[in-house]
Amino acid sequence: MVVHNDKTESEVAVRIKENEDVVTIQVANNGPGIPDSQKEENLRPRRNGH
Numbered sequence: 703m704v705v706h707n708d709k710t711e712s713e714v715a716v717r718i719k720e721n722e723d724v725v726t727i728q729v730a731n732n733g734p735g736i737p738d739s740q741k742e743e744n745l746r747p748r749r750n751g752h
Contacts, residue, residue: 707733 709732717728736744 707731709733 713732715728715730719726719728
């Protein structure tokens with residue numbers, strides 16, 4: 703987890719898109735970004751369903 707933002711005011715945007723049986727959740731912020739060493743684990747698609 704990255705807990706850091708060097709901006710005066712933090713901004714977070716969350717978008718949720720539903721398409722048939724798939725839900726996509728996008729999260730964006732104005733922080734410094736995810737370090738390259740953590741991107742693979744943090745940005746991989748995840749599936750949860752029955």
